[in-house]
Amino acid sequence: MADWQANLITDADGIEQLIRSTKTIAVLGIKPESHADQAAHYVPAHMAAAGFEVIPVPVYYPDVTKILGKPVFRKLTEIGRPIDMVDVFRRPTDIPQHLEEILAVKPKAVWLQLGIRNDEAAETLAKAGIKVVQDRCLMVEESRLRR
Numbered sequence: 001m002a003d004w005q006a007n008l009i010t011d012a013d014g015i016e017q018l019i020r021s022t023k024t025i026a027v028l029g030i031k032p033e034s035h036a037d038q039a040a041h042y043v044p045a046h047m048a049a050a051g052f053e054v055i056p057v058p059v060y061y062p063d064v065t066k067i068l069g070k071p072v073f074r075k076l077t078e079i080g081r082p083i084d085m086v087d088v089f090r091r092p093t094d095i096p097q098h099l100e101e102i103l104a105v106k107p108k109a110v111w112l113q114l115g116i117r118n119d120e121a122a123e124t125l126a127k128a129g130i131k132v133v134q135d136r137c138l139m140v141e142e143s144r145l146r147r
Helices: 012-020 040-051 094-103 119-127 138-145
Strands: 024-028 053-057 085-086 109-112 131-133
Touching: 012 131, 012 138, 024 040, 024 094, 040 053, 040 085, 040 138, 085 094, 094 119, 109 119, 119 131
Parallel strands: 024 053, 024 085, 085 109, 109 131
Antiparallel strands: none
């Protein structure tokens, strides 16, 4: 636990290693196709097109049963299999309410999208051995690796 800060990924090499080791991404706060112009839809759509398995976990939209052609899960804990990354599209103040659930599924990493930063939550996750990226766009970082 002493070196938990090593789990806070901020450098390009760490981000590259994280993305390259990721295959399955649960997207917490994903939006359906009706919101295709918003990052919470087009970023996961990009990641799916890039070959990642995207698991939709919308917070709202109770009538939506599929996003990106995949069945939606209402909670991370309902997925029932290993998750490499939880990509989070939630306000910084909303993240604490998801911490227990994220810790329960033990993803290898949690990615807080561009504009999302919660240092207390990041510290909690990092101390649990989960790698954390904050305030960065997963689509931008993934695209950079293919140049």
